Amino acid sequence: MLIHLRELYGKQDKAHISDKLDISDIVSNHLSMNSAGLVQTEADAIFEAGRVRVNAHVHVDLELICSRCLVVFEDPLVFSYTELFSNETPKEDEEPADKDDTVNYVTEDKISLVPYTKEHILLELPMFPLCSDHCKGLCPTCGVNLNDEACNCTKELTDPRWSGLKGFLSK
Ligand SMILES: [Zn+2]
Ligand SMILES: [Zn+2]
Numbered sequence: 001m002l003i004h005l006r007e008l009y010g011k012q013d014k015a016h017i018s019d020k021l022d023i024s025d026i027v028s029n030h031l032s033m034n035s036a037g038l039v040q041t042e043a044d045a046i047f048e049a050g051r052v053r054v055n056a057h058v059h060v061d062l063e064l065i066c067s068r069c070l071v072v073f074e075d076p077l078v079f080s081y082t083e084l085f086s087n088e089t090p091k092e093d094e095e096p097a098d099k100d101d102t103v104n105y106v107t108e109d110k111i112s113l114v115p116y117t118k119e120h121i122l123l124e125l126p127m128f129p130l131c132s133d134h135c136k137g138l139c140p141t142c143g144v145n146l147n148d149e150a151c152n153c154t155k156e157l158t159d160p161r162w163s164g165l166k167g168f169l170s171k
Contacts (some may be wrong), residue, residue: 001113002111002113003045003052003054004109004110005052005106005108005109005110006109008052009087011047013047014045015044016045017041017113019040021114022039023118024036026121030125032067033063034072036061036063038060039058039117040058040060050086053082053084055080056080056113057079058077058079058121059078060076061076063075064129066131067128068137069135069137069138069147073129077124081117084101086104087105087106088105090103090105131147132147139151139153
């Protein structure tokens, strides 16, 4: 997944990069990830306004672990990202034309998109994955998955915020 910056500089050609990336290193470091397929990245690089703009489209099929019921579920992750690259030295007093356009000033001619794709995958991953918005989670007493079955554990008010109120009501 290499972008040849100098080949694009000053030209109007568009370079297309299509690649599959293994992210087992991310899976093994991420507690809520069970597995991941190969990451398919389709990117276009084009010279524009003095720098190379890369628009990348990413698709990866993930298996995540629900943070409430611990069940493994499939969750395809699809997103796009943009990165700007320049071989020039940044001018210190230069105001960025667009505040959202952060330029990566690099000295290499060939830029690998791998670290950028990995970084954006980490940003896109949900902090607390849920198998469904309505996931009921596990019973805190007996541990059954409340999405699959009900249990006979007491449904009494166990929230400590209510215990004072309960004592007050029983007086
Ligand atoms: Zn769940
Ligand atoms: Zn229970």
